[in-house]
Amino acid sequence: MTVPAAPEPRHPLQIRDYRLFWVARFAGVIATLSMVVVLGWQVYDVARSDYGMSRSLAAFQLGLLGAAQFLPLFLLTPFAGFAADRFDRRWVAVAAMLLDIVIAAALGFATWSDNLTLPLLFLLAATHGTARVFFGPAMNALAPNIVPAWMIPRAIATNAIAWQFATVLGPAAGGMLYAVFPSFPYIVSVFLLALAALMVALIKPLRQPDIDRKLHPIRQVKDGLRFVWNDRFLLGAISLDLFAVLLGGVTALLPVFARDILQVGPIGLGWMRAAPAVGAGLVALWLAWKPMERNVGVKMLWAVAVYGLMTALFGISRELLASLAVLVVLGAADMISVFVRGSLVQLNTPDHMRGRVSSISGLAISASNELGELQSGVVAALIGATGAVVFGGVGAILVVVIWAYAYPELRNARTFAPAYRVKDDGKPAKEQEGAMT
Template structure:
């Protein structure tokens, strides 16, 4: 097993993350994978709403509720399997777990592409493949998130997280745009491109050199390890506050699920416009990530995280009121930029406040909070849209996110008291 870079002292800690070969492979793999999955997801959301409206004759409010069901069917496996995925990431080769997850997504993209080409799409089929995509994400997230800190020295981790966010966010810009435009050319084309990019991603992950396994007692029963991970987060008020803040803010303030409604029936810009709107938050996030990659945040990081979540909620509410595409896109860019500040601070602090032997389980719990907020947020948005309309649902959710931020600032003073990214654990 290779000695860690930091322990060997072979490479100075001041180097950029991309100076490390394995991190470069990781970075490109993440970039290709996110383009593929974001392209897949944006087309999947469009098809669910369009099939509900066109083939099933549903009203806009009832079809919007189907988008909520789309989120729910991805949440069910997420809720059941997330604790298991964390233990798997800590006990087994994280590269292998990530590769198997990507291969699962290749099956999903292939199935969706064939069903689209043969024109046999139904809502049950779309929901089933969406659930399988959710399973792949459950195991992919903890494996990749806990792998990244092992590829660079501890002092480089905040910059590595920002550089990793560049891959994610700029791919998130390209993915929806490519998906929307490719779908307009040939409906099955986005899925064909997704299969190619996912295969490339799997190959790059497999090429990463073996890393030192975390010091974890393999004789301990996996159920006890799951309990230990939950207990660790529950008793660490900083980790609990950071993870739960994201959970409730995005649960209320998520606007993504209802974008097909705005694209088709409110702004009337079609799948291409939907691609622009899905890409707009990533534009703002990518610019912020690029800034942090060269000039990382260093002071008052906790307060800045709280402010960013509040701005995220306010931007969400403004989007709900907008009836002009350019204004909507501009607000989504601001929303994405604010979200990136929050993600950068939270991910950096969570990674640096977690020992390596716990990173898989803590990453899985953090991923559960993020994904649960996304998927349950979609369900909440779908139900709210069915009751008070898409505009009301988005405005209400944005206001709720601002309120959650105020409550968490007082309930978890550890968040606003976080001044720097000083690591609590040194591997």
């Protein structure tokens, strides 16, 4: 008798290795965002309490915190992409999480022993940025190898569920645990990061991307940069997020609103950090059940515009519930943008380039986040937190208008079908039949 073949999986969670990946993403995001929320609160609070800084100068320290995390990202991102394409992506991600465990333990001990200083917080934040720069490209390039190509958009939406719900739980848990005992968030993060590292280590070995291993690493890094630069579609999608979030990011100034404007303390800060993920998580659930298929480029542009509008509205809100509602809508709009951009970039990038392209995309995201924090801190020091947030939201809307006309490839993207291939010379070339019209 012949044994009937196992049915083909219809959803990413039916695949064992993807389930391990999903749990790792979920646990890792809870851990890191819990740390980030507490770290931002501690920087602002130490600056105000221990150093006697004014509100504006303490807000500027939050900008410096973003710069401290961005510096290693800027310097190491191209090499992190090379590592994700050259070495086993599982072990690159595990090594990054082990480094984060050390950082969490150091922050927990310094908090427990009451030895926190701004230089120490900036140093550990920069080290955390180093861990993130290798973790992101490895994990982002790993996922498409686990599921079939046709399942990638659904896998991205399912992965976003892990990300967004962890983004709800992480900040909220960090704020509440900190209020109970300041070291608790870091202790919990150590255990969650260890769990995430174990899950990734249990993923079965995957086929390594087919790259020319005789090429010098610097040449391979340059090839990744050239690929993105020569592909207007990828360049437009990545740069849209870079400049929109660079201007419209509100995250850095949330400690200012929590402590001095809305006066809701670390628990309120946790809820405000979690609110965008509530909206994003709901949208991710919808997209995992019914993925977006038509007019994806236009929807991405509109989503970024709504993101900018909600940012401006948050800046003028003075009621916690209204602020939370605005942040929920902001997160929902951001999730649509992330889903569309992530699917288009993954499906338009060949596997042997995914690590390097993911690292460049990750650099843009990190630049928009961390440099956005620096921009917010500087502008807040000049015109106040409210003015900085409103200015950034309006700026994000203007970016959408400019990009819609500067990169018509974006608004003309109809579906997620791959539109590009790679020619023998390594340069991108548009397929005769694809997603773009």
